[in-house]
Amino acid sequence: MKRYLIFAALGPFVGGFLLLLVTATLSGYWTQTNLSEVAKLFVVFVKSLQFSYLFGILPVMIFAALDDIVSHVRWIGAGLRMLTIGAIAFFAAAFLYGGKGADSGVVQFILYGLVGLIPAMLCSRLAQDRPEKSVRA
16 A cells, blocks of 8 residues: 555656656757746646646556556566566656657657656655564564
């Protein structure tokens, strides 16, 4: 249950922020930036946060379920689990967002892939079960 709460709380938040950064970068927003432009970016992020959760909760829960399934496979360690979930999220986000628009290419594919990779790996890492330490009496 902890895994699903971590994915639900952090996934859309981090993914929405990264998606905003990627779209701002690809649109040329960062070419001449000052402090007021950065403030505008954070205002847009706060105003669009509800939509990040609205449209991001279902994909995040799918990746939480995948992470839960993979965590029950004994021969897959925590690092390999993070990489597996991250790779699946990378390609899912890259194919979902990367092919859109006039300037589709390798850079756009990678940047949109990172929108899926980073939140998935972060949430998977935070949801890892900690091994219990044995206490000797």
